[in-house]
Amino acid sequence: MNTQHPAERILLGPGPSPVPARVLRALGAPTLGHLDPQYIAIMDETCAMLRQVFQTQNALTFPVSGTGMAGMECLAVNLIEPGDEVIVCVNGVFGGRMADVMERCGATVHLVEAPWGEVITPDQIAGALDRFPKSKLVGIVHAETSTGAHQPLEGLADLVHAKGALLLVDAVTSLGGHELRMDDWGIDAIYSGTQKCLSCPPGLAPVSFGPRALEVMDARKTKPQSWYLDVSMLRKYYLGGGGGRVYHHTAPINMTYALHEALTIVLEEGLDVRIQRHAKMHQRLRAGLDEMGIRYIPVRSLHSLNCIGIPDGADDAGTRKRLLEEYGIEIGAGLGVMAGKAWRIGLMGHGATLRNVDLVLTALREVLK
Amino acid sequence: MNTQHPAERILLGPGPSPVPARVLRALGAPTLGHLDPQYIAIMDETCAMLRQVFQTQNALTFPVSGTGMAGMECLAVNLIEPGDEVIVCVNGVFGGRMADVMERCGATVHLVEAPWGEVITPDQIAGALDRFPKSKLVGIVHAETSTGAHQPLEGLADLVHAKGALLLVDAVTSLGGHELRMDDWGIDAIYSGTQKCLSCPPGLAPVSFGPRALEVMDARKTKPQSWYLDVSMLRKYYLGGGGGRVYHHTAPINMTYALHEALTIVLEEGLDVRIQRHAKMHQRLRAGLDEMGIRYIPVRSLHSLNCIGIPDGADDAGTRKRLLEEYGIEIGAGLGVMAGKAWRIGLMGHGATLRNVDLVLTALREVLK
Numbered sequence: 001m002n003t004q005h006p007a008e009r010i011l012l013g014p015g016p017s018p019v020p021a022r023v024l025r026a027l028g029a030p031t032l033g034h035l036d037p038q039y040i041a042i043m044d045e046t047c048a049m050l051r052q053v054f055q056t057q058n059a060l061t062f063p064v065s066g067t068g069m070a071g072m073e074c075l076a077v078n079l080i081e082p083g084d085e086v087i088v089c090v091n092g093v094f095g096g097r098m099a100d101v102m103e104r105c106g107a108t109v110h111l112v113e114a115p116w117g118e119v120i121t122p123d124q125i126a127g128a129l130d131r132f133p134k135s136k137l138v139g140i141v142h143a144e145t146s147t148g149a150h151q152p153l154e155g156l157a158d159l160v161h162a163k164g165a166l167l168l169v170d171a172v173t174s175l176g177g178h179e180l181r182m183d184d185w186g187i188d189a190i191y192s193g194t195q196k197c198l199s200c201p202p203g204l205a206p207v208s209f210g211p212r213a214l215e216v217m218d219a220r221k222t223k224p225q226s227w228y229l230d231v232s233m234l235r236k237y238y239l240g241g242g243g244g245r246v247y248h249h250t251a252p253i254n255m256t257y258a259l260h261e262a263l264t265i266v267l268e269e270g271l272d273v274r275i276q277r278h279a280k281m282h283q284r285l286r287a288g289l290d291e292m293g294i295r296y297i298p299v300r301s302l303h304s305l306n307c308i309g310i311p312d313g314a315d316d317a318g319t320r321k322r323l324l325e326e327y328g329i330e331i332g333a334g335l336g337v338m339a340g341k342a343w344r345i346g347l348m349g350h351g352a353t354l355r356n357v358d359l360v361l362t363a364l365r366e367v368l369k
Numbered sequence: 370m371n372t373q374h375p376a377e378r379i380l381l382g383p384g385p386s387p388v389p390a391r392v393l394r395a396l397g398a399p400t401l402g403h404l405d406p407q408y409i410a411i412m413d414e415t416c417a418m419l420r421q422v423f424q425t426q427n428a429l430t431f432p433v434s435g436t437g438m439a440g441m442e443c444l445a446v447n448l449i450e451p452g453d454e455v456i457v458c459v460n461g462v463f464g465g466r467m468a469d470v471m472e473r474c475g476a477t478v479h480l481v482e483a484p485w486g487e488v489i490t491p492d493q494i495a496g497a498l499d500r501f502p503k504s505k506l507v508g509i510v511h512a513e514t515s516t517g518a519h520q521p522l523e524g525l526a527d528l529v530h531a532k533g534a535l536l537l538v539d540a541v542t543s544l545g546g547h548e549l550r551m552d553d554w555g556i557d558a559i560y561s562g563t564q565k566c567l568s569c570p571p572g573l574a575p576v577s578f579g580p581r582a583l584e585v586m587d588a589r590k591t592k593p594q595s596w597y598l599d600v601s602m603l604r605k606y607y608l609g610g611g612g613g614r615v616y617h618h619t620a621p622i623n624m625t626y627a628l629h630e631a632l633t634i635v636l637e638e639g640l641d642v643r644i645q646r647h648a649k650m651h652q653r654l655r656a657g658l659d660e661m662g663i664r665y666i667p668v669r670s671l672h673s674l675n676c677i678g679i680p681d682g683a684d685d686a687g688t689r690k691r692l693l694e695e696y697g698i699e700i701g702a703g704l705g706v707m708a709g710k711a712w713r714i715g716l717m718g719h720g721a722t723l724r725n726v727d728l729v730l731t732a733l734r735e736v737l738k
Contacts, residue, residue: 039375073597097596250562
């Protein structure tokens with residue numbers, strides 16, 4: 001194995017997704033200083049494009065200098081103070097992580113649970129808000145990467161805002177691949193990752209905070225427990241202000257180039273067209289899997305991530321190994337309680353193409369013979 | 370300004386430093402999955418090379434998925450529990466940040482201070498350990514990027530260990546450019562950044578934990594307040610174990626390629642030769658600045674970062690702007706109390722060359738005419 005020359009895989013797992021050559025080229029451009037006027041311009045354009053992709057007017061929209069889970073933690077440490085009550089919806093690994101992250105912020109976490117593969121109903125959330133009226137926020141996962149379940153979000157904000165709480169959304173596996181209207185849907189704070197439907201390498205976590213979230217942060221009595229993720233300081237760098245840009249930490253310069261290029265590609269294609277492409281490729285994959293007698297696990301499947309039951313008698317690790325070694329195709333194993341029971345086929349961003357769908361179906365048929 | 374094609378600057382500020390073309394090429398290699406056997410091999414080699422550069426045998430040596438300050442935070446959240454007492458040495462911005470980060474972890478922080486530009490003496494640390502005998506650790510900055518002061522570390526561990534405390538070191542601006550012997554010097558936990566003397570873009574924070582630090586982490590009664598930086602989970606991914614690699618978060622794949630290549634270059638040159646090169650280039654710059662009547666601010670200057678007084682009558686921002694626009698050279702402004710009083714010339718890694726030293730001297734002479 002030559003670690004100087006990584007293999008060219010077709011990444012059809014739960015992320016990272018395949019990265020376009022244009023993005024890889026952008027990544028390798030000469031490194032600028034983080035306070036260089038040219039870099040600031042690149043960052044400003046990147047934030048402006050993120051607003052378009054999140055479909056938000058929020059000024060405070062920027063990439064956190066870490067991977068998706070750093071985005072989750074950024075929202076939690078800035079919106080929660082010790083002693084707060086919060087509601088977290090859990091129907092898979094990532095909802096469970098959100099609860100863990102918020103407990104570490106000193107919150108009392110009230111869980112709203114659904115079986116893995118199912119989604120949370122508005123009635124469940126309304127019930128929890130009634131039982132725990134002091135809750136400061138409701139956290140929910142739009143695209144549960146562990147089960148492939150696609151959580152409807154429309155209408156939830158009305159329930160949550162009526163009780164004076166914030167709606168916080170994990171959009172790691174949906175941003176750029178599924179309909180997601182931050183402002184129209186009343187989402188107050190959101191985070192995502194770069195390595196899913198945006199088809200940029202992992203390393204940044206786009207986040208956005210709306211006016212209600214800003215109010216909550218401005219009213220804090222304690223410092224956020226994380227210095228690295230403290231938005232009161234980060235905003236002075238990302239938004240600037242009277243005194244210009246204030247240095248906080250050295251941003252991952254080259255990763256910003258890559259995200260800039262990845263977002264440029266998203267907007268060139270057009271967000272709606274891209275979302276429709278994800279839907280079409282999902283339908284094509286689904287039809288092919290149906291023919292093979294392979295079933296989907298979630299009731300309401302994501303387009304970007306297809307979580308399917310391992311066919312009876314098939315060898316989990318052996319099948320994935322053959323796909324990787326013979327076809328150079330990566331698909332994902334089951335995660336958490338799904339380990340050994342599910343495979344996860346990602347059709348994200350640059351990976352959601354006719355040729356990948358047809359190839360993975362052909363390869364699966366061959367390997368499962 | 371064309372944000373698609375970043376300018377080729379000569380980065381002689383406090384970081385990022387100039388990145389070799391080989392490292393930029395590695396950065397743009399095809400993205401692998403984070404559980405791909407080939408990626409795991411690249412990560413293992415990267416950790417092995419980091420051990421060589423830190424001069425340590427510590428198994429738990431890996432790059433944190435964030436920039437240098439995430440490394441600082443990683444050490445703090447894992448080694449500190451609420452109510453702990455700690456000693457932090459402060460003689461510039463980064464010591465101050467360490468105190469802030471540790472307070473946010475719930476520690477009572479006892480400061481040992483020296484004027485900016487000076488270093489902390491062993492007697493000061495011994496005195497603090499006597500006054501605050503319950504202190505769990507002593508945190509100190511090896512290379513204070515805000516003042517250019519080079520802190521001696523040899524012998525400190527004996528003082529600290531005699532009181533049962535840990536020695537924690539910030540080596541962001543020294544790793545790969547200055548002598549730094551983690552094991553010989555008895556350092557228990559250390560963090561650095563990639564964008565200084567390793568000449569890799571920013572985005573990862575190499576850290577290492579020794580046996581005493583592991584004992585402290587294993588004896589924790591509470592979870593670390595950060596999920597993202599929780600070493601009890603991270604070690605299952607970076608070190609593996611009986612059950613193989615356990616997924617925690619998606620590591621910044623392409624940044625790992627870049628760090629792998631940057632470390633390969635460091636070891637090809639040879640760590641000692643590289644450190645001597647930094648010393649020689651510092652001496653050459655210093656001689657040239659002396660001739661121009663420009664003085665160093667710190668008593669004991671780093672080789673990698675040269676913090677100098679702005680000459681009387683010179684225009685701070687105007688001079689830096691001309692260097693950037695006419696020569697494409699970035700130097701750093703003063704930070705904190707040094708703002709408007711100092712410039713910071715970095716000679717780090719790939720940037721510490723004869724031609725850069727002679728060019729920046731020539732350019733400064735011209736612009737200051």
